[in-house]
Amino acid sequence: MGLDSYIQLFFSGITIGSIYAMVALGFLIIYSSTGIINLAQGEFVMLGGLIAVTCHHTLHFPMPLTFLVTVLLVTVIGTLFEITCIHPLKNPSVLGLIMITIAASILMRGIAMFIWGKEEHGIPTFSGDKSVSVIGASVPPQVFWILGVIFTVLIILFLISKYTLIGKAMRATAADRTAAHLVGINVRKIVLLSFAVSAGLGGVAGVVLTPMTLMSFDRGTPLALKGFCATVVGGLGNPAGTVIAGLLLGLIESFVTGLVSSHYKDVIALFILIIVLFVKPSGLFSKSEEAKLKKF
Amino acid sequence: MNFLEIKGLCRNFGGLRAVCDLNAHIEAGRITAMIGPNGAGKTTAFNLVTGLLPVSTGKIFFQGKDITGLPPHKIAFLGVARTFQNIRIFSNMSVLENVMVGVHTRSCKGMFSSALRLPGVSSEEKFIRDEAFKYLEWMELAHLASMDAGNLPFGQQRILEIARALAAKPKLILLDEPAAGLNSQETNKLSKLIRNILESGVTVFLVEHDMELVMNISHDIIVLNNGFLITRGTPSEVQRNKDVITAYLGEEH
Amino acid sequence: MGKNNYIKCALFLIIIGFLPVFVSNQYYLSVLVFAGIYAIVAIGLSMLMGYAGQISLGHAGFFAIGGYTSAILTKFHNFHPLQAMIIGIVFTVFAALLVGLPSLRLRGHYLAMATLGFGEIIYVTSGAATGLTEGPSGFSGVPSIALAGFTIKSELSKFYLVWLVALIIMILSLNIIHSRIGRALRSIHGDEIASNAMGVNVAKYKIQVFVYSAALASIAGSLYVHHMRFVSPTGFNLNKSILFLIMIMSGGMGSLWGAVIGAAIFTLLPEFLGVFNDYDILMYGAILLGMMMFLPHGLTGLTTKIIQLVLSKWKTRTQNNP
Numbered sequence: 001m002g003l004d005s006y007i008q009l010f011f012s013g014i015t016i017g018s019i020y021a022m023v024a025l026g027f028l029i030i031y032s033s034t035g036i037i038n039l040a041q042g043e044f045v046m047l048g049g050l051i052a053v054t055c056h057h058t059l060h061f062p063m064p065l066t067f068l069v070t071v072l073l074v075t076v077i078g079t080l081f082e083i084t085c086i087h088p089l090k091n092p093s094v095l096g097l098i099m100i101t102i103a104a105s106i107l108m109r110g111i112a113m114f115i116w117g118k119e120e121h122g123i124p125t126f127s128g129d130k131s132v133s134v135i136g137a138s139v140p141p142q143v144f145w146i147l148g149v150i151f152t153v154l155i156i157l158f159l160i161s162k163y164t165l166i167g168k169a170m171r172a173t174a175a176d177r178t179a180a181h182l183v184g185i186n187v188r189k190i191v192l193l194s195f196a197v198s199a200g201l202g203g204v205a206g207v208v209l210t211p212m213t214l215m216s217f218d219r220g221t222p223l224a225l226k227g228f229c230a231t232v233v234g235g236l237g238n239p240a241g242t243v244i245a246g247l248l249l250g251l252i253e254s255f256v257t258g259l260v261s262s263h264y265k266d267v268i269a270l271f272i273l274i275i276v277l278f279v280k281p282s283g284l285f286s287k288s289e290e291a292k293l294k295k296f
Numbered sequence: 297m298n299f300l301e302i303k304g305l306c307r308n309f310g311g312l313r314a315v316c317d318l319n320a321h322i323e324a325g326r327i328t329a330m331i332g333p334n335g336a337g338k339t340t341a342f343n344l345v346t347g348l349l350p351v352s353t354g355k356i357f358f359q360g361k362d363i364t365g366l367p368p369h370k371i372a373f374l375g376v377a378r379t380f381q382n383i384r385i386f387s388n389m390s391v392l393e394n395v396m397v398g399v400h401t402r403s404c405k406g407m408f409s410s411a412l413r414l415p416g417v418s419s420e421e422k423f424i425r426d427e428a429f430k431y432l433e434w435m436e437l438a439h440l441a442s443m444d445a446g447n448l449p450f451g452q453q454r455i456l457e458i459a460r461a462l463a464a465k466p467k468l469i470l471l472d473e474p475a476a477g478l479n480s481q482e483t484n485k486l487s488k489l490i491r492n493i494l495e496s497g498v499t500v501f502l503v504e505h506d507m508e509l510v511m512n513i514s515h516d517i518i519v520l521n522n523g524f525l526i527t528r529g530t531p532s533e534v535q536r537n538k539d540v541i542t543a544y545l546g547e548e549h
Numbered sequence: 550m551g552k553n554n555y556i557k558c559a560l561f562l563i564i565i566g567f568l569p570v571f572v573s574n575q576y577y578l579s580v581l582v583f584a585g586i587y588a589i590v591a592i593g594l595s596m597l598m599g600y601a602g603q604i605s606l607g608h609a610g611f612f613a614i615g616g617y618t619s620a621i622l623t624k625f626h627n628f629h630p631l632q633a634m635i636i637g638i639v640f641t642v643f644a645a646l647l648v649g650l651p652s653l654r655l656r657g658h659y660l661a662m663a664t665l666g667f668g669e670i671i672y673v674t675s676g677a678a679t680g681l682t683e684g685p686s687g688f689s690g691v692p693s694i695a696l697a698g699f700t701i702k703s704e705l706s707k708f709y710l711v712w713l714v715a716l717i718i719m720i721l722s723l724n725i726i727h728s729r730i731g732r733a734l735r736s737i738h739g740d741e742i743a744s745n746a747m748g749v750n751v752a753k754y755k756i757q758v759f760v761y762s763a764a765l766a767s768i769a770g771s772l773y774v775h776h777m778r779f780v781s782p783t784g785f786n787l788n789k790s791i792l793f794l795i796m797i798m799s800g801g802m803g804s805l806w807g808a809v810i811g812a813a814i815f816t817l818l819p820e821f822l823g824v825f826n827d828y829d830i831l832m833y834g835a836i837l838l839g840m841m842m843f844l845p846h847g848l849t850g851l852t853t854k855i856i857q858l859v860l861s862k863w864k865t866r867t868q869n870n871p
Binding site: 093 | 598602604606647648650651652654657659661662663665666667669670673674677709787790794798828830831832833834835837841842845
């Protein structure tokens with residue numbers, strides 16, 4: 001195998017890895033503000049892809065409008081999910097919450113199958129199909145769109161959380177919900193916002209991914225699983241670690257698939273998850289001292 | 297050999313030192329109280345002794361045996377039982393069943409023999425039930441045996457927690473703020489109960505904010521502040537100690 | 550197990566004994582065999598979730614290990630079905646330890662996600678390891694169970710076999726529930742810290758009940774392939790794990806009898822209504838969500854509530870008109 005194939009594997013790994021990173025970050029945001037692992041996280045990506053399909057093919061929206069409308073709709077769905085399913089519960093147990101998010105994810109999948117059927121759908125790439133040559137390897141241009149869009153979103157997210165009041169409120173709520181409430185932060189608003197942002201992230205990932213890999217109703221669960229792997233590997237509470245873990249996972253998956261076998265593509269991440277749980281359940285990028293303080 | 301001996305005990309949370317170089321001991325057959333302002337590290341010390349929190353540095357000996365780093369259930373099997381500041385009863389179980397869990401350390405049948413009802417299981421089950429009833433009767437809760445524990449009023453939940461701990465027939469019982477949330481009548485009853493517990497042969501170690509109760513029933517008092525031991529002595533000694541007064545009332549007094 | 554449960558067991562035995570008298574249709578009898586198989590899984594899962602409060606989203610994986618082990622060993626290697634079933638249990642126990650040991654040390658979501666991942670690993674492997682499993686299309690020709698020289702081939706004999714196994718497992722499980730181990734499990738569900746401080750070896754009992762419930766799923770998987778006489782990955786996907794959850798949720802989380810009733814309902818209902826066909830996941834999602842939000846104690850909880858309501862109404866009426 002030549003260098004060009006390695007470069008190709010690298011690019012496909014980092015592309016899918018960035019999608020995992022988005023899902024993982026979605027997990028992290030909701031977990032931080034509510035203590036819930038939202039197992040419906042993957043469905044937001046699926047919905048993002050399929051809503052974009054309808055916007056583009058049925059409604060004939062141009063791509064930028066498709067992007068905006070899709071992300072907005074998925075954000076609304078995420079918020080509605082919190083309002084209708086999570087919020088009405090009084091004193092929910094961990095078990096109850098897991099079951100609710102699972103039920104919601106099945107329901108979303110079922111509704112998606114009802115609307116879009118079982119087949120795979122695609123939308124055109126953002127800027128044609130002419131490959132770009134990188135050190136001798138040909139890379140589809142959509143790869144750069146995916147990386148560009150996702151990293152822009154990540155940077156915006158970072159700036160918001162670091163420098164705006166709402167970002168600081170979110171971090172404060174993540175650190176200590178009761179304390180945040182006591183200093184006058186509207187925790188309810190933050191929880192809603194975290195669901196909205198997580199869903200939005202999923203929506204973005206869905207729109208940029210669909211031109212590359214097509215989208216169907218059942219793509220959410222594997223994405224959620226891998227995103228969760230990245231969240232755990234990243235140490236649940238460390239955004240940078242989570243993103244790095246997502247990228248790493250994508251790379252490992254891509255190289256193992258390319259160099260060893262593609263049969264077990266979908267289980268590599270899960271093996272890594274189980275190994276990490278065995279060896280260092282606090283994650284690779286967090287101090288174990290911090291992890292002990294978590295209620296998780 | 298002291299009954300319970302704490303040597304150079306430290307516990308850090310990140311940068312915060314909750315307990316620092318604590319040296320203390322408890323003598324058998326006495327009531328020892330640990331007092332100190334909020335955040336002095338009392339509950340942390342309890343959690344360290346019962347193994348619920350790992351020790352940063354230092355050693356804990358129970359009846360001469362090093363119990364540092366043992367998991368909580370092993371420490372329970374050695375004869376240390378406890379209650380919690382924010383009541384932790386099993387609200388999904390009945391009052392009787394709560395106390396039956398207390399007898400866990402005094403019974404031994406495993407999953408396999410239980411599933412097959414091997415000989416000895418039924419008699420052990422009867423033993424557990426009878427023992428649990430004995431403690432419920434002592435605590436005057438027997439008439440509520442089949443009630444859901446979560447539906448008990450607050451005061452009785454505290455008593456139930458004590459019954460559950462005593463059902464383990466411990467050598468040492470740790471009571472974490474047993475009077476918190478009780479009215480004065482209930483507190484009076486509690487102080488009688490604690491004396492009863494001592495008379496039944498269980499050494500008592502408690503954390504309490506109710507000074508009247510503490511001064512009334514304790515033989516020894518340990519005073520903590522900011523994770524450090526300030527002093528140790530009898531109630532009258534502690535009441536006269538300057539450092540204690542400073543710790544409670546602040547510098548200017 | 551209390552007097553109450555002896556009566557229930559006797560009633561259960563009578564129902565099993567006489568049900569085939571009223572069900573002469575071979576197809577319906579076959580459906581009832583499936584119900585019995587799922588009841589075995591549901592009992593185990595109910596022990597794990599309803600009593601110990603631990604979540605498994607991968608029981609289809611254990612079901613698959615039992616099923617594939619039995620199918621492969623009996624068809625290709627001439628093992629006796631009972632031997633194969635036991636070897637399946639051994640494999641399952643090993644797998645359960647592999648998943649459970651790391652994740653049960655931790656609280657909360659870890660076991661749920663690890664088992665979800667485990668189920669997927671088994672599902673993908675059963676389709677990909679073509680040398681062992683014949684791949685996605687599976688294979689037929691799995692022999693029937695033979696016991697003491699008799700081949701259990703007719704629907705009626707399979708019905709009695711499966712439901713008797715279910716009854717035995719029910720009795721064993723009730724024995725565990727009504728013992729110090731059962732109380733220890735429930736105390737873990739109630740308050741893990743207090744339970745640990747009372748001397749309950751939390752990690753050990755969580756592992757034990759997890760392994761027990763996995764082993765039951767494995768037994769059920771073996772019975773499943775001998776009943777179908779065919780095996781393929783589709784019987785073991787995530788939807789199956791979810792279906793198991795729905796069965797125990799609908800029956801009511803803390804009730805083994807409820808689990809059996811839930812298993813029966815959700816095996817029979819799709820057959821008789823025929824509405825599930827393609828949109829089964831839509832239905833499952835809606836049912837599960839609705840139940841979680843409005844019926845957290847399942848059908849058993851609902852019935853108790855209704856009975857209480859009727860009783861209190863009746864009481865007030867008799868008090869008003871003495």
